[in-house]
Amino acid sequence: MARALPSLVTNIRICLTLLPDTRLVARSSLKYYVRANGDKNNKEGVVPDFLIKPSGSDLSNRKDVVLDFAIKLLEKTETSAQNLPEVK
Incomplete structure (x- = not known):
């Protein structure tokens, strides 16, 4: 079973997980960002x-x-x- 590691960056909410078989560290965001115009589907970045x-x-x-x-x-x-x- 994977175990969660403490976040290394305190001002950015990132979850670090140590994968037990490979000993690799996986990162994932704990925040979900939505553009100011409310568009949740635009994944292209800011023009x-x-x-x-x-x-x-x-x-x-x-x-x-x-x-x-x-x-x-x-x-x-x-x-x-x-x-x-x-x-x-």
Whole structure:
């Protein structure tokens, strides 16, 4: 019979179970999440408002293009779509 192990992370409700034959540790969530719109069936994740793709040179130069975009977005005084910074 499997025995429950104590949770290693106290602020996240995770159940760890030691499997007796293999000695592997199985993890499962103790919480059930529902989206803010009440949709329980959407398993695709959150779709971003803006898709930012760093280039190879951005990655090699360790440039944070997502942070740069967010700063430009915050600096805009108007929030209409035509006034947003262009995405590469």
